[in-house]
Amino acid sequence: MPELPEVETTRRGIEPHIVGRKVSWMEVREPRLRWPIEESVSQSITGQTIESVDRRAKYLLLTSAKGRLMIHLGMSGSLRVLRQEKHPGKHDHVDIGLSDGGILRFRDPRRFGSIFWLQDNESHVLLDYLGPEPLSAGFSGDYLFERSRTRRVAVKTFIMNSQIVVGVGNIYANEALYRAGIRPDRLAMRVGKARYERLVEVIKLVLAEAIAAGGTTLRDFVKEDGTPGYFSSNLEVYGRKGEPCLKCGRLLREIRQVGRSTVFCSHCQR
Secondary structure, eight states: OOOHHHHHHHHHHHHHHHTTOBEEEEEESOOOSSSOOOTHHHHHHTTOBOOEEEEETTEEEEEETTEEEEEEOTTTOEEEEESSOOOOOTTEEEEEEETTSOEEEEEOTTOOOEEEEEETTOOOHHHHTOOOOTTSTTOOHHHHHHHHTTOOSBHHHHHTOTTTSSSOOHHHHHHHHHHHTOOTTSBGGGSOHHHHHHHHHHHHHHHHHHHHHTOOOBTTBOOTTSOOOOGGGGOSSTTOTTSBOTTTOOBOEEEEETTEEEEEOTTTOO
16 A cells, blocks of 8 residues: 555656646546545536645645645555656546646556545644644654553554554554664553654654655555655565574564564564
8 A cells, every 4th residue: 555655756746847837627436435536526626726735644736726636546546647648448447638748647457546625724623633744744753652642552562553643554553663772562651751752753754754755665656657665675574484594594484463463583673
């Protein structure tokens, strides 16, 4: 699934090509995504000028004077800006035509993505209960420590909870906990304040590095221009089960947490 850095990479990639352009038309070839695309979406955005491309958690928000188009890439979705019309493929479900002749194309092989129209300043239930952005000032060691005091869940599960903080997906949770020296299965309430301060520091660092590198190469995700991200070459634990720890040389272990792979060093992470 595209994680926050991949979504931010997409946002930055499409932004200069669509901001300031008017939406001339919108064609929905396959409305049956995770939530069906309502017929009114095309009518609502057509004629609107895209004023900004924002991101909240893993949701992209194309903002106009009268509302916002909210896009989620799901497990395998991607957006492309085409400079000339190209025959759509089997999984190219939505095209948005722009006033300069460009086309914003939404592709989603697994159809777990979603597209909604939010009128004026309308919110959405998928946005209402989200925690702070991990790169914001509101996400701090003090905040994480206070929220963790009654949490009898593993610290990895805790930081992947979008109501605690958004966008810390499985790959980056693995990497951040390794750099912070914290065992992923330690109870969140048993982690001290100083260690949470360190964890917040490395979460911000890992995500910033991934965004700068263009995200992590996943099976279904490529950058908006069709080239892969390159952060995968910087992964220190994720996907390295049984390989030597880069710090101590001991073999990395793998466990399953809430159905997700967790790789860690039992010597360096306490």
